[in-house]
Amino acid sequence: MPHRRTHYLGVILAAALASAAHAQQAQRPATIAGHPNFNGIWQALNTAYWNLEAHNAQGLDDFWGLGAIAAIPAGKSVITGDGKIPYLPAALEQRNKNRETWPASDPEARCFMLGVPRVTYHNMPFQIMQGDGDLLMVYPFEATHRVIHMTDHSPAPIDTWMGKSDGSWDGNTLVVVTTAQNEYTQFDRAGNFHSNQLQVTERFTLIDPDHIRYQATMEDPKVFSRPWTIEMPLYRIIDQNAQLLEHKCVPFADKLLYSDLMHLQPQQKNMPDPKTFRSTQ
Numbered sequence: 001m002p003h004r005r006t007h008y009l010g011v012i013l014a015a016a017l018a019s020a021a022h023a024q025q026a027q028r029p030a031t032i033a034g035h036p037n038f039n040g041i042w043q044a045l046n047t048a049y050w051n052l053e054a055h056n057a058q059g060l061d062d063f064w065g066l067g068a069i070a071a072i073p074a075g076k077s078v079i080t081g082d083g084k085i086p087y088l089p090a091a092l093e094q095r096n097k098n099r100e101t102w103p104a105s106d107p108e109a110r111c112f113m114l115g116v117p118r119v120t121y122h123n124m125p126f127q128i129m130q131g132d133g134d135l136l137m138v139y140p141f142e143a144t145h146r147v148i149h150m151t152d153h154s155p156a157p158i159d160t161w162m163g164k165s166d167g168s169w170d171g172n173t174l175v176v177v178t179t180a181q182n183e184y185t186q187f188d189r190a191g192n193f194h195s196n197q198l199q200v201t202e203r204f205t206l207i208d209p210d211h212i213r214y215q216a217t218m219e220d221p222k223v224f225s226r227p228w229t230i231e232m233p234l235y236r237i238i239d240q241n242a243q244l245l246e247h248k249c250v251p252f253a254d255k256l257l258y259s260d261l262m263h264l265q266p267q268q269k270n271m272p273d274p275k276t277f278r279s280t281q
Contacts, residue, residue, distance in 0.1 A: 028209070033132035036172050036206045041237040041244055043125035044214070047075025049118070051190035052230060054083055072189075078121075078230045085192055091223040098191025105191060107184055109256060111249035113144050113161035115185025116178040116200050117216040117230070125237055127244045135167060135174075140247040148176055156180035159196050174204040195222040210236040 029037055047055070054077040063070035077083030087095060098105040108114060114122055119139050129136040135148035148167040156164035156179065163181035167174060183196040198220040205213040212234040219227045255262060 030209075032130055035130075035169055036174075037130065038128045038135070038174065038204060038206065038212070039130050041125050041127045041242050042212060042234040043237060044121035044232055044234055046078060046121065046232055047073050048078045048121040048230070048232065049123050049188055050075060051188050052079055052192055053077050053085060053190070055190070078232050080229045080231055086225045086228055088223060088225055091193075095191050095193060098186070098193055100191075102189060102191060106186060106189055108141075108186075108189065109253065111142055111253040112184065113142050114139075115161060115181055116146070116163060116165065117202060117218075118185065118187050119144060119146075119162070120202070120214065120216070120234075121232060124247060125244065138244060140245060141249060143246050143248050148174075159183075161185060163200075170203075172205065176202040176204070178202070193223070194218065194220045197222045204234075207233070210238060212236075 028039070031037055032039070050072050055072070055075055057074040058072050059068075060066075060070045060072065079085065085095075103109040113119070119141070120126065122139070122141055124140045126137060126139045129138065134150050136145060137148065138145045144162065146162050146165050148165050150167045153166040159180050159182040161182060161184070163178045165176050165178045167176045169175070178200040179198075181194075181196065181198055181200075183194065186193045198218060201217045201219075203213075203215040205215075207213050213231070214234050215229055215231045217227050217229040218224065
């Protein structure tokens with residue numbers, strides 16, 4: 001009898017949760033101004049922020065004091081086709097150098113904006129705000145945001161960390177083309193990088209109310225031999241009262257950036273000369 005009662009309670013609870021989820025979806029219109037409704041908080045659930053390519057689990061020797069906490073989880077490639085980034089020979093050498101000197105080479109450590117597309121599959125969720133005009137995408141890391149310009153497709157005057165994102169609709173797919181990013185951002189924590197000639201074409205397609213098929217195609221003739229594409233699902237955060245929380249990381253990077261002024265010694269061998277580190281800001 002106790003087992004049967006537990007079973008009934010489980011069925012009732014599952015029905016209640018399904019009913020609540022259905023009610024939440026019913027309150028959210030399916031379309032806005034004739035286009036799919038992307039409003040909500042979304043997150044990629046994979047290891048692409050560590051490495052877009054396939055990679056084994058491994059420890060970080062320079063952070064041995066953290067034990068298993070500092071281990072890199074294994075992950076599959078999110079790159080379509082052969083799963084590899086098609087670097088030109090000189091660019092591949094630079095990628096390897098970036099990887100060998102991580103985290104010194106990674107702007108994430110310095111709390112710089114992550115750039116596109118890395119900001120989308122970072123290990124924090126992000127929010128899409130959609131009305132009947134431009135869209136806004138907001139990210140916790142470094143309190144980053146970007147406007148998706150739906151009508152003003154004029155060229156950006158200068159290169160910036162997040163570039164300029166121009167949007168359009170291809171049927172039910174939101175297409176976003178981002179240009180004018182500087183050369184300082186990277187794609188992941190594995191040293192994968194680009195130049196300021198990078199053009200990113202993202203495609204957001206609703207599979208159902210709680211899942212987006214996300215694709216991004218990278219074109220950069222200075223670094224890559226051909227265009228290449230990543231693909232992954234994005235999942236809606238359906239927690240009750242879901243909220244995006246800021247991660248203003250500047251205070252956490254102060255000791256890294258200004259350790260010489262604070263008379264601190266870097267704890268890892270890959271920490272750079274602070275004076276040189278600051279010169280890229």
